[in-house]
Amino acid sequence: MLVHSRTGRWTAWAGFAVLFVPLFALPFLVIVAASFSTNWSGAFPSGPTTAHYAAAVRGESLQALTTSLVTAVTASLIALTAGTWAALAGAALGGGGPWGRRAKRVLDALFMLPVAVPSVVVGLAVLVAYSQPPVLLNGTRWIVILAHTVLVTAFAHQSVSAAVVRLDPMYEQAAAGLGARPSYVLLRVKLPLLLPSLNAAAGLCFALSMGELSATMMLYPPDWTPLPVLIFTRTDRGALFTGSALAVVLMAATLLALLAVSRIRTKASYR
Amino acid sequence: MPTTGTPRAIPPWVWALPPVAVLAVVFLYPLALVVQESLAPGAYADVLASASFREALVTTLWLAVASTAGCLVLGFVLAVVIAFVPFPGGKAVSKFIDVFLSFPSFLITLALLFLYGTVGMANGLWTDVTGDTTGPFQFLTTPWGVLLAEITYFTPFVMRPLLAAFSQMETAQLEVASSLGARPLRIVRQVILPEALPALAAGGSLVLVMCLNEFGIVLFTGAKGVTTLPMLVYGKAILESDYAAACVVAVVNVALSVGLYVLYRGVSRRAGA
Amino acid sequence: MTSGIRFDAVSVAYGGTTVLDRLDLTVEPGEVIALLGPSGSGKTTALRAVAGFVRPVSGRVLIGDRDVTALPPYRRGIGMVVQQYALFPHLRVEANVAFGLKARKTPKDEIPGRVAEALEMTGMAAYAHRYPRELSGGQQQRVAIARALAIRPKVLLLDEPLSALDAQLRSGMLAELARLHRELPDVSILYVTHDQVEALTLADRIAVMDKARLQDCGTPQDLYRRPRTEFTASFVGNANLLPVTVTADGVAFDGTELNVAPGDATPGAATLCVRPHLVGLGEGPNALRGRIVEVQWRGSTHRLYVEVGGHRVKADVRELRETPLLGSEVTLHFAPEDAVLLAAGVNDDH
Numbered sequence: 001m002l003v004h005s006r007t008g009r010w011t012a013w014a015g016f017a018v019l020f021v022p023l024f025a026l027p028f029l030v031i032v033a034a035s036f037s038t039n040w041s042g043a044f045p046s047g048p049t050t051a052h053y054a055a056a057v058r059g060e061s062l063q064a065l066t067t068s069l070v071t072a073v074t075a076s077l078i079a080l081t082a083g084t085w086a087a088l089a090g091a092a093l094g095g096g097g098p099w100g101r102r103a104k105r106v107l108d109a110l111f112m113l114p115v116a117v118p119s120v121v122v123g124l125a126v127l128v129a130y131s132q133p134p135v136l137l138n139g140t141r142w143i144v145i146l147a148h149t150v151l152v153t154a155f156a157h158q159s160v161s162a163a164v165v166r167l168d169p170m171y172e173q174a175a176a177g178l179g180a181r182p183s184y185v186l187l188r189v190k191l192p193l194l195l196p197s198l199n200a201a202a203g204l205c206f207a208l209s210m211g212e213l214s215a216t217m218m219l220y221p222p223d224w225t226p227l228p229v230l231i232f233t234r235t236d237r238g239a240l241f242t243g244s245a246l247a248v249v250l251m252a253a254t255l256l257a258l259l260a261v262s263r264i265r266t267k268a269s270y271r
Numbered sequence: 272m273p274t275t276g277t278p279r280a281i282p283p284w285v286w287a288l289p290p291v292a293v294l295a296v297v298f299l300y301p302l303a304l305v306v307q308e309s310l311a312p313g314a315y316a317d318v319l320a321s322a323s324f325r326e327a328l329v330t331t332l333w334l335a336v337a338s339t340a341g342c343l344v345l346g347f348v349l350a351v352v353i354a355f356v357p358f359p360g361g362k363a364v365s366k367f368i369d370v371f372l373s374f375p376s377f378l379i380t381l382a383l384l385f386l387y388g389t390v391g392m393a394n395g396l397w398t399d400v401t402g403d404t405t406g407p408f409q410f411l412t413t414p415w416g417v418l419l420a421e422i423t424y425f426t427p428f429v430m431r432p433l434l435a436a437f438s439q440m441e442t443a444q445l446e447v448a449s450s451l452g453a454r455p456l457r458i459v460r461q462v463i464l465p466e467a468l469p470a471l472a473a474g475g476s477l478v479l480v481m482c483l484n485e486f487g488i489v490l491f492t493g494a495k496g497v498t499t500l501p502m503l504v505y506g507k508a509i510l511e512s513d514y515a516a517a518c519v520v521a522v523v524n525v526a527l528s529v530g531l532y533v534l535y536r537g538v539s540r541r542a543g544a
Numbered sequence: 545m546t547s548g549i550r551f552d553a554v555s556v557a558y559g560g561t562t563v564l565d566r567l568d569l570t571v572e573p574g575e576v577i578a579l580l581g582p583s584g585s586g587k588t589t590a591l592r593a594v595a596g597f598v599r600p601v602s603g604r605v606l607i608g609d610r611d612v613t614a615l616p617p618y619r620r621g622i623g624m625v626v627q628q629y630a631l632f633p634h635l636r637v638e639a640n641v642a643f644g645l646k647a648r649k650t651p652k653d654e655i656p657g658r659v660a661e662a663l664e665m666t667g668m669a670a671y672a673h674r675y676p677r678e679l680s681g682g683q684q685q686r687v688a689i690a691r692a693l694a695i696r697p698k699v700l701l702l703d704e705p706l707s708a709l710d711a712q713l714r715s716g717m718l719a720e721l722a723r724l725h726r727e728l729p730d731v732s733i734l735y736v737t738h739d740q741v742e743a744l745t746l747a748d749r750i751a752v753m754d755k756a757r758l759q760d761c762g763t764p765q766d767l768y769r770r771p772r773t774e775f776t777a778s779f780v781g782n783a784n785l786l787p788v789t790v791t792a793d794g795v796a797f798d799g800t801e802l803n804v805a806p807g808d809a810t811p812g813a814a815t816l817c818v819r820p821h822l823v824g825l826g827e828g829p830n831a832l833r834g835r836i837v838e839v840q841w842r843g844s845t846h847r848l849y850v851e852v853g854g855h856r857v858k859a860d861v862r863e864l865r866e867t868p869l870l871g872s873e874v875t876l877h878f879a880p881e882d883a884v885l886l887a888a889g890v891n892d893d894h
Contacts, residue, residue: 002351002355002356002445002449002455002458002459002463003355003356003455004449008455009356012352012356013352013356013358015348015352016348016349016352016353016356016358019345019348019349020349020364023345023422023423023426024367024368024371024423024426024427025367026382026386027378027379027382027383027386027423028378028382030382030385030386030392031378031381031382031385033385034385040385040390040391040392040395041390041395044392044395045385082290082293082294083290085286085289085290086287086290086291086294088286089283089286089287089290090287092283092286092287093283093284093287095283096282096283100283100284103284103287107287107291110291110294110299111290111294112532112536113298113529114298115532116480116525116528116529116531116532116533117302117484117525117528117529118483118484118486118500118501118504118521118524118525118528119484119486119501120484120486120501120504120505120521120524121302121305121501121504121521121524121525122298122301124305124504124508124517124518124521125298125301125302125304125305125521126297126301127508128301128304128305128308128514128518129300129301129304130301146297149297150297150298153294168628168630170626170628170630171630171632173595173597173617173626173630174624174626174630174632175632175643175647176596176597176616176617176618177595177596177617177618177620177622177623177624177692177701178618178623178624178643178644178647178691178692178695179618179619179621179644179647179648179695180618180643180644180647181616181618181647182618184647188643188646188647189632192632192634193632193633193634195634203373204373207373207374208373210375211373211374211375211376211377211378212375213375213377213486213487213490214484214486214487214501214505217486217490217505217509218505218508218509228375228377228487231377231381232377232490232491235381235384235491236493240381240384240385243381244381244385247378247381250375250378251374251378254373254374255370255373258370258373
């Protein structure tokens with residue numbers, strides 16, 4: 001306990017509330033409030049309605065939600081596979097002497113790079129590369145999914161390799177000592193032990209992809225409009241309340257997915 | 272070394288090839304093309320000489336630096352209260368911060384529109400109370416609006432490593448310091464702050480990189496006066512179809528961010544984050 | 545097929561540092577050998593070379609007649625138990641024990657029987673459905689042993705298996721391991737420990753390791769009674785190591801002629817090893833006069849530290865009516881046959 005006096009503690013809490021509530025709590029309340037309103041010209045919104053939600057689960061909006069979900073799930077699964085593979089391969093390299101360690105550092109740096117490169121630039125790069133032969137993806141949904149995959153792979157790799165480092169080598173050795181070949185060790189020991197981290201990484205990738213706007217804005221074809229893009233085009237046209245309802249749908253979908261993943265995680269944590 | 276008689280296991284570098292090949296195809300090769308495209312004759316000279324580029328560069332940099340500074344101060348204060356002046360619901364607040372991190376940044380700008388926009392809550396309160404026709408809060412479409420949004424959105428990224436660092440700190444240190452007669456502010460300055468420095472450095476450099484790369488907040492603000500490097504990339508490529516110029520701006524932006532990111536990795540490795 | 549383990553001039557080095565230096569050692573089929581030594585002596589490295597987790601830079605490791613030096617661990621057919629047990633936390637006890645059987649593609653209908661047998665042998669049958677985290681340290685230890693035994697290895701490697709247990713559990717498990725070995729007379733056991741009690745209790749022979757080298761090897765009684773080096777003398781049991789001079793006439797300590805068989809000791813400086821419990825109080829052969837500088841009461845004995853000519857001699861004396869007074873002059877003695885003459889200068893730091 002840092003502050004021992006009663007008044008001191010209350011001052012600290014009051015200061016915390018003054019900063020925290022308007023900055024962090026209020027924005028979400030405001031969006032939720034707006035999504036149920038038709039008008040906001042005074043201090044508070046007015047004209048309560050659920051029409052925006054009725055619209056948000058139909059037609060274009062529903063399609064945008066499905067688009068986002070399909071994109072996020074596909075990108076997350078590919079990213080998780082590639083990221084995990086790279087993390088495990090990196091760990092194997094790291095055990096192979098000074099050259100191996102150097103190679104592991106290069107591998108880690110390469111997979112970390114998309115975190116540092118602006119998403120807009122990732123979008124631009126993918127656009128430039130796949131608008132020309134040999135592979136033409138421009139104008140298809142695949143270019144969006146590709147960009148999302150690139151963007152989230154770095155995060156998948158980062159969290160899985162952190163978990164691989166924490167994985168005690170004694171389990172692997174115990175398994176090998178009992179006669180398990182490396183592939184058996186991977187499937188029956190390493191991956192099950194990594195499962196909690198894999199789940200966490202999956203949740204992270206999913207959330208990132210669901211909210212991705214920067215690269216998507218450069219790439220999306222008319223028939224593959226993810227939810228964030230739709231929220232932008234709606235609010236840009238002045239339909240702020242519809243946009244808010246869509247934003248709430250986006251947040252809810254993300255939260256539900258994270259919740260589901262965290263339930264698997266608690267089931268799968270052994271210690 | 273005797274190795275006869277056993278089938279050689281596949282060496283580890285072979286296992287590393289497939290993911291690297293995939294990364295090369297979907298990311299490294301496109302990035303190389305951007306660099307190549309930026310080398311078009313005259314592209315660098317044109318872009319670097321243009322006023323819009325220089326303005327965007329300056330805006331990007333000062334916004335990123337100011338946002339980072341704001342996040343560090345705000346994040347430190349909030350984290351200290353959560354960690355060392357515990358209150359019921361403190362756990363929920365930490366959870367909320369984790370959830371906050373998983374939402375896209377542009378939602379903040381959307382919310383600020385309702386709070387401080389021309390017909391938003393703050394101005395509405397003002398006009399209701401004073402009877403004026405317009406309110407005083409018109410900063411949202413200026414860089415200050417972007418600054419507020421970025422500080423709000425990125426502060427949790429500073430708080431998370433700080434809370435992790437604080438949770439490992441020994442409370443005995445604080446108890447000893449306070450039994451020696453140190454007042455809370457002195458303890459914060461002389462005991463907590465030094466412990467927090469590595470986490471602050473790591474969180475701060477991460478936020479700096481993310482601010483440099485931020486696009487959604489600026490796009491949603493819709494301010495014509497606020498152009499950052501990522502906005503310029505988007506504008507040149509999509510609105511003007513000037514790919515060479517877009518690639519030049521992109522290369523500059525990447526150089527800035529990656530340089531800083533390397534710094535961040537160095538700092539956070541030392542901080543053990 | 546004979547089992548057993550043979551180290552044939554095995555050397556292991558990490559980045560230029562030799563951690564195991566030309567080890568030659570044979571574990572006979574059905575024999576228990578304890579590798580005893582302080583940390584960093586190379587004993588664990590030797591065990592890991594048998595398991596296949598470290599590759600020797602030179603020399604060969606044989607299990608039975610087979611050179612396994614280049615084989616990966618999973619092809620060596622060994623059972624291994626480590627200090628932290630390394631039970632798989634995501635598998636129940638029975639699945640942990642079945643792991644090795646499944647990994648070796650044992651026929652499915654054989655597995656339940658073998659698992660039950662191994663759990664029965666270690667007294668853990670009642671816990672088959674538990675997860676490792678639901679077991680105490682001693683129970684986890686038993687499961688780890690059951691898991692190693694389930695594959696019916698010819699060679700069992702035990703790496704400090706008891707050091708994570710508290711003292712009471714440890715002596716219980718020690719008896720248990722001795723019983724298991726009686727039930728499995730064909731299994732060769734390599735037992736790494738830094739605890740001399742474990743080594744003396746379990747091992748048929750003890751291999752004493754220090755500074756990456758094998759220092760001494762023999763039966764527990766042999767090593768205890770007739771240590772060959774100062775290191776063995778001080779590491780296996782307690783020892784008085786007295787600097788003596790060997791001349792053609794005999795052996796002298798602090799200017800006093802001793803009645804000790806010089807054996808084949810070369811003239812010059814040497815070390816005499818006498819066990820503290822073989823040093824008696826009062827007049828007798830090899831009498832040494834000195835002053836008591838410290839007394840420790842140890843329940844059944846008194847440990848006296850007596851300064852004799854600048855050297856501290858330890859004596860464990862039984863059945864003293866009253867505690868000897870500090871500073872009083874006493875005489876110590878020991879029988880000629882209880883002293884062992886060692887070559888001096890091997891390990892001056894002991």
